[in-house]
Amino acid sequence: MSPRRSISSAIGNSPVGRGSGRLRAALRPATSSAGRYFGKHQSLSVLVGMAVATAILPLVVLIPPFSGFGGQNDFVDGFASAGVFVLLAVGLNVVVGLAGLLDLGYAAFFAIGAYTYAYGASPFSGLDVPFWPMLLVGAAVAAMAGLLLGAPTLRLRGDYLAIVTLGFGEIVPVVFLNADKYTNGTNGISALYQPALPAIGDFGFINPWPYYITVAAIIAVAMMLLYRLEDSRLGRAWMAVREDELAAASMGINTVTTKLLAFAIGASTSGLAGVFYASKLGLVSPSQFGFTISFTVLAMVVLGGMGNIWGVAIGAFVVYEIQSQGLKQLNNFVASSGIPPIHIGFVNVDLSAVNFLDYQFLLYGLALVGMMLLRPEGLFPSRRRKQELHDVDDAGASNQELVEA
Amino acid sequence: MRLMRTFQAPTAAATSSSPSTPVATALLELHDVVASYGAIQALRGISLEVHRGEIVTMLGGNGAGKSTILRTISGLMHPRSGRVEFDGHDITAVPAHKLVRLGIGHAPEGRRIFNRLTVLENLQMGAYSRHDKAEIASDYDRVFGLFPRLQERHSQSAGTLSGGEQQMLAIGRALMGRPKLLLLDEPSMGLAPVLVEQIFRIIRDINAQGTTILLVEQNAQMALQVAGRGYILQTGKIVLADTAAALAQNEQVKIAYLGG
Numbered sequence: 239m240s241p242r243r244s245i246s247s248a249i250g251n252s253p254v255g256r257g258s259g260r261l262r263a264a265l266r267p268a269t270s271s272a273g274r275y276f277g278k279h280q281s282l283s284v285l286v287g288m289a290v291a292t293a294i295l296p297l298v299v300l301i302p303p304f305s306g307f308g309g310q311n312d313f314v315d316g317f318a319s320a321g322v323f324v325l326l327a328v329g330l331n332v333v334v335g336l337a338g339l340l341d342l343g344y345a346a347f348f349a350i351g352a353y354t355y356a357y358g359a360s361p362f363s364g365l366d367v368p369f370w371p372m373l374l375v376g377a378a379v380a381a382m383a384g385l386l387l388g389a390p391t392l393r394l395r396g397d398y399l400a401i402v403t404l405g406f407g408e409i410v411p412v413v414f415l416n417a418d419k420y421t422n423g424t425n426g427i428s429a430l431y432q433p434a435l436p437a438i439g440d441f442g443f444i445n446p447w448p449y450y451i452t453v454a455a456i457i458a459v460a461m462m463l464l465y466r467l468e469d470s471r472l473g474r475a476w477m478a479v480r481e482d483e484l485a486a487a488s489m490g491i492n493t494v495t496t497k498l499l500a501f502a503i504g505a506s507t508s509g510l511a512g513v514f515y516a517s518k519l520g521l522v523s524p525s526q527f528g529f530t531i532s533f534t535v536l537a538m539v540v541l542g543g544m545g546n547i548w549g550v551a552i553g554a555f556v557v558y559e560i561q562s563q564g565l566k567q568l569n570n571f572v573a574s575s576g577i578p579p580i581h582i583g584f585v586n587v588d589l590s591a592v593n594f595l596d597y598q599f600l601l602y603g604l605a606l607v608g609m610m611l612l613r614p615e616g617l618f619p620s621r622r623r624k625q626e627l628h629d630v631d632d633a634g635a636s637n638q639e640l641v642e643a
Numbered sequence: 644m645r646l647m648r649t650f651q652a653p654t655a656a657a658t659s660s661s662p663s664t665p666v667a668t669a670l671l672e673l674h675d676v677v678a679s680y681g682a683i684q685a686l687r688g689i690s691l692e693v694h695r696g697e698i699v700t701m702l703g704g705n706g707a708g709k710s711t712i713l714r715t716i717s718g719l720m721h722p723r724s725g726r727v728e729f730d731g732h733d734i735t736a737v738p739a740h741k742l743v744r745l746g747i748g749h750a751p752e753g754r755r756i757f758n759r760l761t762v763l764e765n766l767q768m769g770a771y772s773r774h775d776k777a778e779i780a781s782d783y784d785r786v787f788g789l790f791p792r793l794q795e796r797h798s799q800s801a802g803t804l805s806g807g808e809q810q811m812l813a814i815g816r817a818l819m820g821r822p823k824l825l826l827l828d829e830p831s832m833g834l835a836p837v838l839v840e841q842i843f844r845i846i847r848d849i850n851a852q853g854t855t856i857l858l859v860e861q862n863a864q865m866a867l868q869v870a871g872r873g874y875i876l877q878t879g880k881i882v883l884a885d886t887a888a889a890l891a892q893n894e895q896v897k898i899a900y901l902g903g
Contacts, residue, residue: 484719485756487719488739488748488751488817489769489772489816490743491740
């Protein structure tokens with residue numbers, strides 16, 4: 239650190255860039271070509287990370303005990319479904335983690351994306367728009383819905399916003415349920431067309447690999463864009479709004495548009511997830527998009543580490559796998575372990591007869607309570623939260639990232 | 644206190660405590676501004692003006708409406724009636740985020756720094772509305788020149804700073820918007836006497852560098868020392884307006900604000 243200067247000398251008209259080297263480094267915009275093209279290497283790390291994860295994950299089938307849980311295609315299919323939730327979680331992370339807006343109705347945008355695909359590519363509507371442009375259409379329609387919901391409600395703060403979004407999340411599936419002339423009501427829309435690529439033709443329902451690769455690619459692109467956004471002017475505005483809305487306004491940040499954009503971008507990611515989900519499943523119905531989806535995704539974001547894009551993605555994957563595979567295997571394990579029924583007074587506990595899948599939300603609840611008590615910043619906390627809890631000298635290194643002034 | 648005096652625009656001599664020579668044109672004018680929080684009227688017809696290069700202070704007890712005036716000026720709330728003019732623009736209904744670009748910087752009451760961001764990031768936020776990178780870089784230097792402590796702590800989370808440092812950061816952050824008019828809301832609040840002296844010295848330096856300052860204070864003694872002029876407020880009204888020197892000599896002001 240450079241020695242202190244007297245105020246009078248500091249006021250003098252000395253050239254730009256006084257101060258210590260570390261400070262100047264921290265203030266210098268990223269000008270290296272790698273920095274420019276890869277957004278401070280995050281895009282590169284996302285690409286490499288996703289490629290490696292996509293290549294390695296299907297190999298878990300070789301490792302006991304996973305090898306006993308099913309064939310490789312079962313795993314890959316499960317991973318493709320997990321990818322939907324990873325997308326949802328990284329999208330919700332923008333709203334909740336970056337901009338600090340509690341959105342309890344996030345599944346609504348998921349539903350809107352899915353139904354958009356159902357209209358675009360099914361016998362129900364008679365349209366057959368290919369999957370790839372539908373991804374963009376779904377994202378755009380969901381973003382519009384986000385703007386429409388956000389415009390009147392984002393003046394609200396905290397609890398009030400949460401309640402309004404909760405209401406919106408309930409309204410959307412009910413509309414899809416009751417507007418049966420347009421949505422086929424309870425039965426939903428089925429026989430959606432599958433994605434296709436010139437090289438492999440229709441994706442079909444049998445082979446999960448094309449879906450798996452597709453969702454991995456979508457996640458990679460979404461994460462790269464979100465990392466860019468986080469490091470942008472808009473990302474800084476989100477951060478300021480999250481920290482203190484009033485102070486943000488007096489910094490010259492238009493808080494209303496800043497929050498609207500968070501909503502719209504979060505919603506568009508959810509829309510992407512919806513389009514992919516609908517195409518993979520081949521049908522959409524109102525019951526798929528209830529509050530439990532909103533809640534599950536929120537739990538994923540909190541458990542993963544609000545604000546940290548990679549953390550949230552991994553958190554979502556882990557939570558999804560525990561929920562879909564872990565609990566199922568727990569059922570099998572307990573059923574086959576031969577644990578005798580326990581009798582405590584008139585209460586009989588027969589663990590082998592318990593379906594742990596039914597206790598999914600109890601387990602979420604326990605996990606969340608435990609997390610808040612033991613590790614409130616999440617499994618993979620963002621740099622900022624970590625720094626808050628452990629304020630040490632590594633802050634200097636992290637400031638290297640603080641550029642693009 | 645019913646001592647309302649007619650106020651005359653100050654001459655350069657009257658604002659001798661401000662080192663730069665003020666140009667006698669109003670940078671900021673409030674005309675009969677009325678503002679309220681719901682049913683509670685906070686400002687009952689405030690008219691005041693701040694000239695280029697001045698330090699003007701507003702004194703008054705709790706609830707007199709000092710902070711409300713600043714919030715009305717910086718667009719965080721809008722008056723029910725009356726007019727606010729800044730630098731030739733009618734800004735009565737202009738939202739806060741646009742006023743930063745016009746040249747109003749606000750270091751709000753209670754500092755309101757971004758606790759979880761680093762010192763440097765806080766300053767970066769202060770320059771949010773600007774795009775002149777080279778100029779911004781020299782403004783970091785200016786702020787760190789005024790507040791060497793902030794330079795030492797530039798990579799630390801703002802929430803871990805001491806109260807005095809947080810106040811410095813709040814002022815520095817407002818300066819990063821390169822304001823023509825800096826609104827300071829109780830910069831001495833909760834600070835040790837030594838730090839208060841330091842903050843006020845820096846306020847003078849900022850003014851000497853050409854920034855006009857409107858200062859709200861409870862510490863009347865210090866405020867009247869740095870300011871050229873002052874307004875005394877009571878329950879949403881200006882009850883006295885004069886040069887700081889005259890206010891400091893005024894018997895009622897002495898009794899009410901300067902401890903006899």
